[in-house]
Amino acid sequence: MNDSAIPGSFSILISGLSFLESPRWRAGRLWLSDFYTHQVIACDMAGRVEKIAELPHQPSGLGWLPDGRLLVVSMRDRKLMRREADGRLLVHADLSALAGGHANDMAVDRHGNAYVGNFGFDLMGGGPVRSAQLARVAPDGQVVAVAYDLRFPNGIVITPDGQTLIVAETLGNRLSAFAIADDGSLGARADWAKFGPLPEGSDLPAVKEQIEVAPDGVALDDAGAVWLADAIGHRVLRVARGGRVLQEVSTGRAMRAYACALGGPDGRTLFLCVAPDPDEQARKAAREAAVWYLPVNVPAAGWAATGAPAQAMAAGGAG
Numbered sequence: 001m002n003d004s005a006i007p008g009s010f011s012i013l014i015s016g017l018s019f020l021e022s023p024r025w026r027a028g029r030l031w032l033s034d035f036y037t038h039q040v041i042a043c044d045m046a047g048r049v050e051k052i053a054e055l056p057h058q059p060s061g062l063g064w065l066p067d068g069r070l071l072v073v074s075m076r077d078r079k080l081m082r083r084e085a086d087g088r089l090l091v092h093a094d095l096s097a098l099a100g101g102h103a104n105d106m107a108v109d110r111h112g113n114a115y116v117g118n119f120g121f122d123l124m125g126g127g128p129v130r131s132a133q134l135a136r137v138a139p140d141g142q143v144v145a146v147a148y149d150l151r152f153p154n155g156i157v158i159t160p161d162g163q164t165l166i167v168a169e170t171l172g173n174r175l176s177a178f179a180i181a182d183d184g185s186l187g188a189r190a191d192w193a194k195f196g197p198l199p200e201g202s203d204l205p206a207v208k209e210q211i212e213v214a215p216d217g218v219a220l221d222d223a224g225a226v227w228l229a230d231a232i233g234h235r236v237l238r239v240a241r242g243g244r245v246l247q248e249v250s251t252g253r254a255m256r257a258y259a260c261a262l263g264g265p266d267g268r269t270l271f272l273c274v275a276p277d278p279d280e281q282a283r284k285a286a287r288e289a290a291v292w293y294l295p296v297n298v299p300a301a302g303w304a305a306t307g308a309p310a311q312a313m314a315a316g317g318a319g
């Protein structure tokens with residue numbers, strides 16, 4: 001993409017990647033999954049990139065156990081991988097019994113519980129739209145379903161007090177909230193923000209026609225608002241609980257935003273993972289994905305109290 005086509009509000013951090021997802025700000029760097037190079041990378045604010053890991057399959061959600069070991073979702077084989085201190089990648093959990101489609105984004109809480117979504121159906125193969133379960137992976141790798149009937153659960157954030165999980169339902173016109181119990185189980189689903197009626201039917205093009213906002217990756221700020229990448233709207237939105245749009249930033253006609261994170265030196269930088277489209281074959285064949293960023297007024301959730309976001313706060317999206 002020509003730099004002159006980038007909206008003036010944004011700067012470029014990195015470019016020339018395949019399809020970037022699940023941005024996380026940690027230890028002074030932005031960590032990301034690059035789908036079609038199968039790499040997890042990290043870059044600083046100068047755009048210097050380090051390859052952290054390379055997977056056999058495309059990576060998605062990122063998070064960390066309390067001892068600092070990296071967790072990364074392996075989408076196609078529906079596994080959660082763990083990177084040891086010596087760099088080895090081991091299977092932390094097998095999600096295939098619960099995942100009805102590719103495994104997707106993830107948030108990890110302070111206890112090491114990983115909450116992982118999945119597409120629910122064969123998106124890339126054109127399968128009929130079906131709902132999905134949300135899995136919880138305990139620190140020892142045990143997997144249980146903790147939420148049901150979600151419409152393409154995608155970006156996930158956990159509030160700084162650890163008591164509420166918010167998940168973006170890309171094909172559901174909504175952000176949903178769940179109370180987190182002491183044992184890591186979830187309470188009943190409640191609307192956190194609703195953008196339109198729940199789409200009907202199982203034909204994907206028909207379902208897409210009913211979407212008002214397609215929340216993909218999300219990030220929570222210190223005022224309790226959610227930034228969401230609208231996967232169909234060429235924009236990123238800042239939304240209050242209840243669904244009121246507080247701010248809208250366009251990504252222009254050429255690029256769409258698929259994930260976002262808050263971070264930077266003072267927590268007041270909004271990072272967007274952008275690409276022309278999510279088409280698998282097109283993204284495999286090109287290197288057009290980038291990270292754009294812009295300053296915002298409210299820092300990442302938990303920043304004011306700690307000087308850094310809680311590890312599970314900034315979640316991206318996938319798919």
